[in-house]
Each structure stands twice: as structure tokens, then as C-alpha cells.
Amino acid sequence: MTVATPSSVSALLSRLGLAEENAGAFDGTWIQTHGKRYESLNPATGEILGVVREASTADYERVATSSVAAFHEWKSWPAPKRGEVVRQLGDALRRHKEDLGHLVTLEVGKVRSEGLGEVQEMIDMADFCVGLSRQLYGLSMHSERPLHRMYEQWHPLGPVGVITSFNFPVAVWAWNAMIAAVCGDSTLWKPSEHATLCSIAVTKIAQEVLEANGAPPIWNLAVGDRHVVGQPLSADPRFPLISATGSVAMGRSLGGVVAARLGRSLLELGGNNGILVTADADLDLALRAVLFAAVGTAGQRCTTTRRLFLHKSIAAEMKDRLIQAYGSVRIGDPSEPSTLMGPLIHEQAVADYRHALEQAIEQGGKILFGGKVLDRPGFFVEPTLVEAIPHMPITCEETFAPILYLFEFENLDEAIALHNSVPQGLASAIFTLNMRSAEQFLSVSGSDCGIANVNIGTSGAEIGGAFGGEKETGGGHEAGSDSWKTYMRRQTCTLNYGKNLPLAQGVTFEV
Numbered sequence: 001m002t003v004a005t006p007s008s009v010s011a012l013l014s015r016l017g018l019a020e021e022n023a024g025a026f027d028g029t030w031i032q033t034h035g036k037r038y039e040s041l042n043p044a045t046g047e048i049l050g051v052v053r054e055a056s057t058a059d060y061e062r063v064a065t066s067s068v069a070a071f072h073e074w075k076s077w078p079a080p081k082r083g084e085v086v087r088q089l090g091d092a093l094r095r096h097k098e099d100l101g102h103l104v105t106l107e108v109g110k111v112r113s114e115g116l117g118e119v120q121e122m123i124d125m126a127d128f129c130v131g132l133s134r135q136l137y138g139l140s141m142h143s144e145r146p147l148h149r150m151y152e153q154w155h156p157l158g159p160v161g162v163i164t165s166f167n168f169p170v171a172v173w174a175w176n177a178m179i180a181a182v183c184g185d186s187t188l189w190k191p192s193e194h195a196t197l198c199s200i201a202v203t204k205i206a207q208e209v210l211e212a213n214g215a216p217p218i219w220n221l222a223v224g225d226r227h228v229v230g231q232p233l234s235a236d237p238r239f240p241l242i243s244a245t246g247s248v249a250m251g252r253s254l255g256g257v258v259a260a261r262l263g264r265s266l267l268e269l270g271g272n273n274g275i276l277v278t279a280d281a282d283l284d285l286a287l288r289a290v291l292f293a294a295v296g297t298a299g300q301r302c303t304t305t306r307r308l309f310l311h312k313s314i315a316a317e318m319k320d321r322l323i324q325a326y327g328s329v330r331i332g333d334p335s336e337p338s339t340l341m342g343p344l345i346h347e348q349a350v351a352d353y354r355h356a357l358e359q360a361i362e363q364g365g366k367i368l369f370g371g372k373v374l375d376r377p378g379f380f381v382e383p384t385l386v387e388a389i390p391h392m393p394i395t396c397e398e399t400f401a402p403i404l405y406l407f408e409f410e411n412l413d414e415a416i417a418l419h420n421s422v423p424q425g426l427a428s429a430i431f432t433l434n435m436r437s438a439e440q441f442l443s444v445s446g447s448d449c450g451i452a453n454v455n456i457g458t459s460g461a462e463i464g465g466a467f468g469g470e471k472e473t474g475g476g477h478e479a480g481s482d483s484w485k486t487y488m489r490r491q492t493c494t495l496n497y498g499k500n501l502p503l504a505q506g507v508t509f510e511v
């Protein structure tokens with residue numbers, strides 16, 4: 001088989017350690033995998049970028065066993081020493097930022113600036129985790145018993161299964177693998193089958209850092225489908241935590257398997273994110289934010305804005321301005337620096353886009369802009385605006401495509417109720433210059449989402465905050481704040497340094 005790539009792309013791939021045919025599993029060494037041959041396609045051209053030989057069941061077992069062994073060695077490294085290894089990984093990513101960012105563009109179709117942004121998100125995570133490695137704090141409590149001391153401490157949890165999606169093929173690994181590493185855990189990564197080269201390139205960068213530090217192979221990889229890797233991993237009791245990003249359907253089935261063995265799962269599933277624009281909003285700001293949040297990444301972020309609620313008094317103006325802005329979005333080759341919107345990830349995504357629009361029209365929606373699949377190689381569609389009727393069933397679903405449903409409202413209570421009426425609860429935003437409206441949106445009776453913004457779109461969160469959402473989004477929290485606690489086990493310790501044995505709650509038990 002010949003891989004049809006221009007020589008500049010071949011050079012880029014080889015700088016990242018990628019070959020025409022690549023082994024798809026790593027346990028400290030690259031395993032000559034025995035599973036099926038998988039072709040990685042450039043979604044902008046349909047060309048093959050490279051081939052990956054996926055893991056077999058036996059390969060999975062080898063990687064899982066290695067993850068357990070690596071954990072037992074790594075957990076005894078002092079946390080700040082673990083942080084030092086993550087610091088070096090951040091430096092290695094800085095060196096490879098340009099190439100790795102470009103690979104993200106080639107393999108999943110993100111525009112250049114977003115591909116680079118994703119690697120920056122990894123670097124930010126590394127910096128965050130270095131500090132975190134000295135701040136894995138436990139609390140101390142006052143014991144009710146004299147001459148007793150009580151405190152909690154956090155121990156490494158164990159090997160962690162990390163399942164990622166194509167749309168953030170490298171950053172979401174960093175969210176999990178870097179925090180897990182400073183917490184003393186190893187990880188076994190099951191990447192998306194649509195971003196296999198990205199996962200191999202990242203693992204090679206990580207391998208160099210581990211080897212330079214004489215560290216055990218804590219960052220393992222098994223490329224494979226859900227039958228060979230996903231299901232065995234979620235059912236594997238050696239992995240006390242499974243962190244998974246993907247669809248609600250995937251989360252439901254995986255969460256059930258993990259729960260049945262009383263494991264812990266961290267789920268980051270679908271979003272159906274809304275923006276409210278009030279009568280007094282700064283419309284210039286709102287327009288720019290909606291455009292990035294709804295059209296950026298071709299609508300394939302879990303934080304993409306899919307529903308826009310416009311106050312009646314500004315609705316006509318905003319619709320006109322949106323139609324104009326949508327008309328000037330430059331769609332095309334994502335490697336071209338001026339392109340704003342690249343392709344969808346695959347043929348099925350294009351079919352889902354078509355299907356959602358058919359449904360929308362059937363349910364009473366009206367297309368204001370877009371709606372067409374572009375007649376060119378690759379998986380390109382037009383960004384689309386749909387005037388929608390409240391509670392249209394299709395607007396309660398997440399379609400991973402650039403479709404924005406528009407609603408009008410008269411008062412804020414009604415808009416917030418409509419906003420909250422979907423099953424998902426990831427990201428939300430309000431555009432307003434009215435302090436009361438902003439506070440109402442952030443209040444307990446406001447947005448029901450894990451992320452709520454004011455005068456900022458729904459996507460593009462910084463890593464310093466915890467990232468995740470409620471309801472069918474799954475309730476997991478990754479990245480910043482105290483998300484690290486999910487990756488450790490809490491131990492409550494009570495010490496008696498006296499000569500008596502008083503019992504709690506005043507219980508007496510004397511013979």
C-alpha cells in the first residue's frame with residue numbers, strides 16, 4: 001500500500017516518529033500489534049496519512065499488565081519528582097508544538113490555530129500539574145476525643161483507563177494523563193480510531209521523557225476498537241478509574257459496566273450548549289462569540305454552541321448579522337492559515353448533519369443560512385442557522401456538526417427554563433450588560449450546566465477550572481481546580497497518642 005502524502009507531510013510525520021505503518025500499542029516498548037490494519041485519513045482530502053496496526057486482545061492484556069506494574073513502581077516516587085517528569089513533558093511539547101499541532105490539523109481537520117491551541121492546552125496542563133505535584137493537600141480535623149489527632153491524606157489510586165474522542169485528540173489525554181501522573185497513577189490510553197497517529201506521536205514524545213528520567217512506562221497506549229480495548233478496559237478490575245469522553249450512548253454503556261464492578265468512572269459526554277442574548281447585550285461581542293462557539297472546530301466540540309436564545313427586541317438584527325457573518329466564514333483546507341472552518345471528521349458525520357437538518361425541517365424549523373454539503377473531496381458542510389420552535393425534538397439532541405438553532409424569548413425566566421429543558425448540561429452563557437440578568441443566570445435558579453459564562457461563548461474553556469457538566473453530560477470533572485481528587489484515594493487517619501481508649505459518640509464498652 002502506498003501512502004499518498006506530499007513530501008512535506010511525510011517529513012512532518014517522520015519528525016514525529018511516525019512511519020507509513022505503525023505499531024498501535026506501547027507498554028514501555030512498541031508492541032508489534034496483531035489487530036486489524038487501520039488507515040488514518042485526512043478528512044480534508046480523504047487521503048491516507050498512515051496505517052496503524054491495532055491491538056489484539058493479547059496486546060491489550062500485555063499493555064494492561066504493564067500499566068499495573070508501572071503503577072506499583074511510580075506510586076513510590078515522591079509527588080514533586082513526578083511533577084518534574086511532567087515539567088519535562090511540557091518542555092518536550094513546547095519543542096514539538098508546531099509539528100504536533102499540524103498533525104492534529106491533518107488527522108482531524110482542525111484549523112491551524114486550533115491545532116496549535118490544542119498543544120498549548122497540553123503545555124498549560126503540564127505547568128498546572130507541576131504546581132499541583134506540591135499541592136495534593138489533605139485536611140486536618142479536630143478530634144472529639146482527647147489526645148487524638150485526625151487528618152486525611154491522598155494516596156495514588158491505581159492504573160487509570162483514559163478513553164478519548166477524535167475532537168480533542170491530544171489535549172484530553174493531557175488533562176488525564178498528566179494529572180494521573182502527578183497523583184502517582186499510570187494510564188492506559190484508548191484513543192479515538194479517528195486520531196490514531198496523534199496518539200502514537202504523543203506517546204513517542206512521552207516515551208522519550210520517561211526514558212530520560214529512568215521512569216517506569218506510566219503512559220501506555222492501546223489503539224483499538226471498543227470490542228478489543230474499550231470493553232475489556234471498562235470491565236477490568238485492575239483499573240479503579242475509567243475516564244471517558246464521548247457520546248451519551250457510549251457513556252451509558254461504559255458507565256454501567258464500570259459501576260457493575262463498583263469502579264469509578266469520570267464521564268465527559270454530550271453537550272447541547274446554549275447562549276442567551278438579552279435586550280441590553282453588547283451585540284458586537286455576542287456576534288463574535290457565537291461565531292467562534294458555533295462554527296469553530298466545525299461544530300465538533302462538546303462545548304459548541306448549538307442553541308441561541310435571542311431577546312425579541314434584538315432578534316431581527318442579530319439574525320441579519322449572523323447570516324452575514326456565516327456567509328463570510330472561509331471554509332476549506334484547515335492547513336491554510338486563513339481558513340476558519342475545516343471538514344467534519346468522516347462520512348458518517350456528514351450523514352448525521354443531513355439527517356439532523358431533515359428532522360429540523362420536518363419538525364417545523366426553517367433554514368436561514370447554509371444546509372448544504374459541499375461538492376468537493378473531504379467531508380465539508382456549510383455552517384447552518386436554523387430558526388427553531390421551542391422543544392423541537394432535534395434541538396434536544398447533540399449533533400456533532402455546525403448547526404445552530406435560533407429561538408426568541410420575551411423574558412429571562414422563560415429563556416432560562418427553555419435553556420435548561422434539554423437532557424444535557426455542559427456549557428452555557430449569557431450576553432448581557434445588566435448585572436441582575438447576569439447574576440440570575442449564575443444563581444441557583446439560573447443555568448443548570450457545569451460551565452456558566454457571562455459575555456464569553458460556551459467553548460474554549462481554560463484548563464485552570466474544572467471541566468465537565470451535569471445531567472446526561474455525565475457529571476465528571478477534569479483538568480483544573482480540585483479535579484485531581486478523582487485520581488487519588490482518600491484516607492482518613494485517626495491517631496491516639498494518649499493512654500486511654502475513649503470511644504466516639506460517648507459510647508462506653510467496658511468489661
Ligand code: UN1
Binds near residue numbers: 300459
Ligand atoms: C471537548 O470538546 O471534548 O472548552 C473538550 C473547550 C475546550 C475543551 C473541549 N477547552 O472548548
